[in-house]
Amino acid sequence: MAIQADPVVDPERRERLLAIVDELGPAFRERAPRYDREASFPFENFADLYAAGFYGLCIPTRYGGLGASFNDYMQIGAAIGAYCPMTALTFNMHTQTVLWTGIAADDLDMSDAHRATHETTRAELYRRILEEGAMQSQPLSEGIAQGATRGFATTATRVEGGYLINGKKIFASLSGAATDYNITCVETSEDEILFLAVSADDPGVEIVGDWDPLGMRGTVSRTLMFKDAFAPDSAVLLPPGLYNQLAERWSYVYMTLTPAYMGLTKAVIDFVQEYLSSQAPPGITSRREVPQKQQGWAELQIMYERSRALFDRVCDEARVDPTPEMLRRALAASYTVMETAPEVASLAIRVCGGLSLLKDFRLEQYYRDARCGSTMLPWSAEVCLHRLGRHAIFPDDEQ
Numbered sequence: 001m002a003i004q005a006d007p008v009v010d011p012e013r014r015e016r017l018l019a020i021v022d023e024l025g026p027a028f029r030e031r032a033p034r035y036d037r038e039a040s041f042p043f044e045n046f047a048d049l050y051a052a053g054f055y056g057l058c059i060p061t062r063y064g065g066l067g068a069s070f071n072d073y074m075q076i077g078a079a080i081g082a083y084c085p086m087t088a089l090t091f092n093m094h095t096q097t098v099l100w101t102g103i104a105a106d107d108l109d110m111s112d113a114h115r116a117t118h119e120t121t122r123a124e125l126y127r128r129i130l131e132e133g134a135m136q137s138q139p140l141s142e143g144i145a146q147g148a149t150r151g152f153a154t155t156a157t158r159v160e161g162g163y164l165i166n167g168k169k170i171f172a173s174l175s176g177a178a179t180d181y182n183i184t185c186v187e188t189s190e191d192e193i194l195f196l197a198v199s200a201d202d203p204g205v206e207i208v209g210d211w212d213p214l215g216m217r218g219t220v221s222r223t224l225m226f227k228d229a230f231a232p233d234s235a236v237l238l239p240p241g242l243y244n245q246l247a248e249r250w251s252y253v254y255m256t257l258t259p260a261y262m263g264l265t266k267a268v269i270d271f272v273q274e275y276l277s278s279q280a281p282p283g284i285t286s287r288r289e290v291p292q293k294q295q296g297w298a299e300l301q302i303m304y305e306r307s308r309a310l311f312d313r314v315c316d317e318a319r320v321d322p323t324p325e326m327l328r329r330a331l332a333a334s335y336t337v338m339e340t341a342p343e344v345a346s347l348a349i350r351v352c353g354g355l356s357l358l359k360d361f362r363l364e365q366y367y368r369d370a371r372c373g374s375t376m377l378p379w380s381a382e383v384c385l386h387r388l389g390r391h392a393i394f395p396d397d398e399q
Contacts, residue, residue, distance in 0.1 A: 009071075010069070018075070025082070027048065028045050031044060032087075032218070036086070038217075039217040041218060042084065046087075046177075050133050054066070055135070056098075058095055063122075063127075071315045071318060073095060073099065075315065078260075078263040083267070085264040085369050086369070093178075100195070100238065107250060114242075134179040137173060137181050138181075139172035154167025156231065158189055164204075165230070179200055180200060181198045181199075182237060183198060192240055193243045196235050196236045204227045204230065205224060206224070214368050214372065252314075257338075258333070258334050260373075261337050261338055266308075268345050269300060276293060296347060303340055310329070310332065311336075314326075324392070328391050331384045331388050332384070334379045339374055339381060
């Protein structure tokens with residue numbers, strides 16, 4: 001089946017989309033403290049994104065979407081993150097489903113029958129997203145084991161017309177906001193991983209637990225419990241066996257959390273620049289004249305540029321079937337972005353001084369948000385270090 005794909009590289013498309021982010025962004029930044037204070041979901045920001053067509057950001061144009069490439073998405077996600085990291089992180093959970101079923105799936109091997117079924121399934125998914133504003137959530141974590149293809153205890157039992165889902169997902173962003181929860185689970189009779197959608201309205205879905213975290217509070221990532229929740233055959237978002245192929249061949253999909261933190265790092269840099277540039281009252285030495293602050297500002301710029309350069313390079317080369325060297329670089333980029341964000345935020349607090357500790361000083365929220373990235377699976381800092389520590393010095397099947 002021939003697939004009419006959108007161009008991977010289209011500078012005008014990207015600039016047009018980034019301009020829309022810059023139009024929406026100031027309102028996102030203004031609302032962010034309230035979402036953080038209330039630990040509430042950024043519904044207004046998502047309404048703005050939907051009105052701008054961004055629910056279909058990575059939906060191919062042949063379905064009515066905006067046709068953004070993977071690299072486009074990574075740069076646009078970072079731009080959103082510079083205004084509101086919580087919105088960027090939750091928008092990623094929505095866009096991931098579109099990327100998996102669209103750009104990535106087009107590069108995977110399928111039988112003609114599976115390709116035809118998948119085409120029907122995603123066409124309906126994209127229609128619901130574009131016409132009905134169906135918000136997608138993609139909770140994968142269960143707190144059992146690290147890695148993209150391990151640690152799934154949630155089960156899918158075959159019944160007439162679909163599957164019964166039992167299990168749980170933790171840190172399920174968009175809980176209570178999403179239309180669908182798109183999850184990984186183990187098909188009990190075949191012992192293979194399925195990726196399928198469960199309607200948020202299904203009576204077998206329950207949201208449990210409180211949500212009062214350190215940072216990224218507006219993601220509202222509570223725990224989902226599934227008890228005989230029903231997913232029809234039409235809700236299987238990738239044909240059987242395709243999830244493992246996705247994990248092995250399109251590994252870049254696991255670094256799509258990084259744009260939120262790349263954008264957050266930029267937000268910190270912008271804040272410090274503005275703070276140090278402000279004029280002091282007459283008779284008082286300007287902050288920018290203090291040598292220690294100049295040195296700190298210099299270090300912040302170097303840290304940001306180092307992280308950004310690696311992020312941009314990896315985004316530029318992202319594709320199906322990366323070489324071992326490309327995969328190594330992707331892991332290094334993910335680790336670098338996630339670890340640089342809190343380092344930059346911490347140094348920024350020192351540079352800006354004691355006022356940074358106050359709740360009405362935006363830097364305090366940035367610091368708390370930045371602390372969260374390195375723990376996020378499947379490519380947490382620990383996972384990246386583990387895999388990089390074995391890269392090229394062990395046989396391929398032991399890395």
